[in-house]
Amino acid sequence: MTLAEAIIARHAGRPVAAGEFVEVPVDFVLANDITAPLAIRAFRELGAKRVFDPVRVALVLDHFTPCKDVRSAEQCRVVREFARAQGIPHLFEEGRGGIEHVLLPERGLVLPGEIVVGGDSHTCTYGALGAFATGMGSTDIGYAMATGRTWLRVPRTIRVELVGTLPRWVTGKDLILHLLGMVGTSGANWCAFEFGGEVGALPLDDRLTVANMAVEAGATAGLFPPDEKVLAYLRGRAAREYEPVYPEPNADYAEVIEVDLGALRPLVARPHSPANVVPVDELGEVPVDQVVIGSCTNGRWRDLLLAAEVLRGREVHPGVRCIVIPGSQELHLRAVREGLAEAFLAAGAVLSTPTCGPCLGGHMGVLAAGERCVSTTNRNFRGRMGHPEGEVYLANPAVAAASAVLGRIASPEEL
Amino acid sequence: MIIQGRALVVGNDVDTDAIIPARYLVTADPAELGRHCLEGLDPGFPGRIRPGDILVAGENFGCGSSREHAVLALRGAGVACVVAKSFARIFFRNAVNLGFPALECPGLGGIAEESPIAVDLGTGVLRDLGCGREFRAAPLPHFILEILDAGGLVPWARRRGYGGEKGHGA
Numbered sequence: 001m002t003l004a005e006a007i008i009a010r011h012a013g014r015p016v017a018a019g020e021f022v023e024v025p026v027d028f029v030l031a032n033d034i035t036a037p038l039a040i041r042a043f044r045e046l047g048a049k050r051v052f053d054p055v056r057v058a059l060v061l062d063h064f065t066p067c068k069d070v071r072s073a074e075q076c077r078v079v080r081e082f083a084r085a086q087g088i089p090h091l092f093e094e095g096r097g098g099i100e101h102v103l104l105p106e107r108g109l110v111l112p113g114e115i116v117v118g119g120d121s122h123t124c125t126y127g128a129l130g131a132f133a134t135g136m137g138s139t140d141i142g143y144a145m146a147t148g149r150t151w152l153r154v155p156r157t158i159r160v161e162l163v164g165t166l167p168r169w170v171t172g173k174d175l176i177l178h179l180l181g182m183v184g185t186s187g188a189n190w191c192a193f194e195f196g197g198e199v200g201a202l203p204l205d206d207r208l209t210v211a212n213m214a215v216e217a218g219a220t221a222g223l224f225p226p227d228e229k230v231l232a233y234l235r236g237r238a239a240r241e242y243e244p245v246y247p248e249p250n251a252d253y254a255e256v257i258e259v260d261l262g263a264l265r266p267l268v269a270r271p272h273s274p275a276n277v278v279p280v281d282e283l284g285e286v287p288v289d290q291v292v293i294g295s296c297t298n299g300r301w302r303d304l305l306l307a308a309e310v311l312r313g314r315e316v317h318p319g320v321r322c323i324v325i326p327g328s329q330e331l332h333l334r335a336v337r338e339g340l341a342e343a344f345l346a347a348g349a350v351l352s353t354p355t356c357g358p359c360l361g362g363h364m365g366v367l368a369a370g371e372r373c374v375s376t377t378n379r380n381f382r383g384r385m386g387h388p389e390g391e392v393y394l395a396n397p398a399v400a401a402a403s404a405v406l407g408r409i410a411s412p413e414e415l
Numbered sequence: 416m417i418i419q420g421r422a423l424v425v426g427n428d429v430d431t432d433a434i435i436p437a438r439y440l441v442t443a444d445p446a447e448l449g450r451h452c453l454e455g456l457d458p459g460f461p462g463r464i465r466p467g468d469i470l471v472a473g474e475n476f477g478c479g480s481s482r483e484h485a486v487l488a489l490r491g492a493g494v495a496c497v498v499a500k501s502f503a504r505i506f507f508r509n510a511v512n513l514g515f516p517a518l519e520c521p522g523l524g525g526i527a528e529e530s531p532i533a534v535d536l537g538t539g540v541l542r543d544l545g546c547g548r549e550f551r552a553a554p555l556p557h558f559i560l561e562i563l564d565a566g567g568l569v570p571w572a573r574r575r576g577y578g579g580e581k582g583h584g585a
């Protein structure tokens with residue numbers, strides 16, 4: 001069995017094969033300020049009174065927070081009141097929270113070998129820790145909160161064999177953009193990616209970025225077998241006991257793709273598709289108005305370090321607004337303590353409290369017609385960041401920071 | 416059950432930001448969401464939708480975010496059914512869970528804008544009444560049909576005995 005099959009099989013209590021429909025217990029359920037209100041509605045329509053286990057539910061108010069208007073505040077109020085009434089301890093709000101997929105691994109709430117379902121498509125992020133984690137809609141989440149169960153179609157698995165190590169200024173973002181360029185935005189629909197081979201050299205933050213964007217290829221999940229790096233990260237952090245699961249040696253893969261990390265270059269995805277990928281040095285002159293560094297894709301420590309390395313002692317181009325958003329309160333505080341905050345602010349960037357805001361055109365960096373942004377986020381669909389005539393280019397944090405300095409999309413090598 | 420309506424044709428990779436831009440996700444009211452349905456694709460699109468229309472799409476319809484509001488927007492705008500060459504996984508789950516007809520017809524093509532269409536949800540046969548061509552939807556697994564037959568995940572669960580006066584787990 002593949003890693004996805006092995007995790008599902010353990011939960012189903014019997015062996016499973018790709019294509020099968022199974023009903024399984026879930027280990028953890030999450031939703032955010034956009035998806036939770038609808039999930040709570042489904043929960044009530046079911047006639048449910050109590051969530052299946054209050055400590056296995058997280059409600060993260062991160063998308064439109066700090067609340068951008070009265071209506072988003074009302075949605076947060078619904079979620080907050082539900083959490084209190086249900087005795088759900090993991091209600092995360094600004095000041096003590098962060099972006100769900102940065103925050104929950106940090107708090108040790110999503111663990112190897114588990115099945116995690118979330119009312120957010122980027123729930124697949126936790127595959128980096130060896131969890132079978134997948135995004136669903138609110139009705140599915142309401143059902144899971146009530147019953148502690150869900151239905152799954154066991155995905156076929158595309159195995160990605162990694163060799164080599166990442167060159168300077170190349171990150172997990174470039175690996176997943178490279179894959180997206182190969183398979184397209186639906187090439188992994190109803191499939192799981194399983195990464196193997198020389199995974200050890202890939203930093204955990206990069207793996208989280210890779211797993212995070214598996215859904216941009218349509219994948220149900222993006223999984224890494226949990227190695228010593230993951231187990232070490234979770235030591236003293238894991239909120240529960242867990243048992244890692246690994247793929248079997250004779251697993252049946254739908255496809256095997258080999259990627260030489262050493263041959264990757266910094267890439268960008270042009271508008272309006274994450275699969276519209278080109279090496280940054282083949283892009284030509286593309287001036288930008290805004291740069292966003294953050295999100296559930298690239299708002300982690302290594303991302304902030306790379307951005308700070310580029311921005312420290314330099315100045316954001318006069319024609320550019322640069323917005324840096326650490327993914328959690330813990331990371332924001334660390335950025336202050338370790339001098340990154342000063343580097344960003346001195347360079348002329350904005351340092352925001354954690355929020356999904358600009359990624360989905362919510363707030364904190366919405367584009368006007370004709371404006372162009374290079375962003376470390378995950379989607380560059382038409383209108384994603386605001387006006388439908390705005391443009392978003394996706395890139396890694398070093399490329400985004402270099403672009404902020406030069407006022408055009410650029411590789412840090414140019415500085 | 417046979418649904419008859421006018422075809423509204425859209426292309427490949429219509430994402431959920433196109434179906435309902437995130438700035439409208441401050442409500443879950445289908446009527447309000449419906450007023451902005453497919454606005455991300457074309458600001459004039461909501462004005463062109465008439466109740467009972469059938470949306471005819473290409474590959475990977477509904478890709479992107481998990482927002483169930485996308486299905487609510489289509490329903491709120493009066494779209495009776497979506498047929499597509501393929502659906503993104505989460506959108507398809509959401510449609511099933513809300514009992515909204517979404518048929519996958521891999522061979523779909525050549526349907527003209529505003530052409531009259533008949534979709535037989537029982538047999539999965541789609542007929543273009545304008546030119547007489549027929550398309551057949553991929554058969555749905557029994558498990559999915561059971562949920563659709565109940566009218567969605569919530570009524571399906573209740574039919575199986577979930578909930579009731581005391582609620583579950585109370």
